[in-house]
Amino acid sequence: MTTNQTTDTSPATDAEKRRTLAGIIARQLDQIAPGTARVRTVPVAVELDDEQHRKVWVSLDDALGHPISADRAAHRAARGLLRRMLPDADWSRPHVYDAITGELTDDAPTMPEELL
Template sequence: MPAIQSGTPACPDSAARQRRLALQLADMIPGAATIRVSLRDPQVVWPHPHARVWDAEGQPIELSRTRATVAARWIVRVWPDADWTRPHTLDLASAVLTRSNSVSARRGR
């Protein structure tokens, strides 16, 4: 049976996906304002998705390893074109992903 073309792309508008993910992460991690994502978990030698979270005042929010990995994987999947050799920070209020600067990356932020 031939496939039917619907004319609708499989992936809707990427900006809408990014906003939706930011809302889902804010629901999943109450109080979270920013999430820093990298493929370098400090507890693992090989590349592994890792996330650290801060609230609006800049205080860290502790996550379980599973929740940190899930959040990092979701972010990497929604922004596949980002240069993931460097850490990135997602602002949940604006759904904007920016590359983390090297100074904050060295401090673990």
């Protein structure tokens, strides 16, 4: 008995999957907050009533890097979308998601090379 199922894991297929995923995320981000081209997430520790609480600061920016005017629900929805669509990312670190390129990059501050 033979099956006609093939698992194509070629680089071209992987690239097509990434483009498709990027398109889906970009459309959904635009529905959440029109004009969103970048989402920045930064985990922060906040002290409330002598207790440490972990929160995430989220910024929605347009293609020029200017903040998008959006309410708290939109910021929360954008973060939730990225967490669901990119589950393998280490969300305990700062990130920037570029909806134009579909790239998620680490956004942790670094020391300038000349100071090392």
